[in-house]
Amino acid sequence: MRLLVHTTRKSGASHGFRAIAQERMRRVLHPFETRVQAAELVIADANGDKGGADDKVCRLKVELTGARAPLVVASRADNLSGALSGVLRRIRRALSDRRVTHSL
Secondary structure, three states: OEEEEEEOOOOOOOHHHHHHHHHHHHHHHHHHOOOEEEEEEEEEEOOHHHOOOOOEEEEEEEEEOOOOOOEEEEEEEOOHHHHHHHHHHHHHHHHHHHHHHHOO
């Protein structure tokens, strides 16, 4: 399973945060590793230097074996940790629902 973490210049994500994000992705996706080919997380600041509420964004694209299209989820929050938690919660739910309805 290939895991990638990308950040925009203005996201404010440090090297340490990227490492934490990758490890958290690995833990969340581990139960689905037989079906997950790759996962790509993009961390960005939606408003750049302007600031504001809910301006940190995480988008996660997961490519599944045998699927025609990847699963893509996103989450916005006031801070990076909140956005990461939200996107990981959403992908776990999406993969769990897919397992039940499509017998992964």
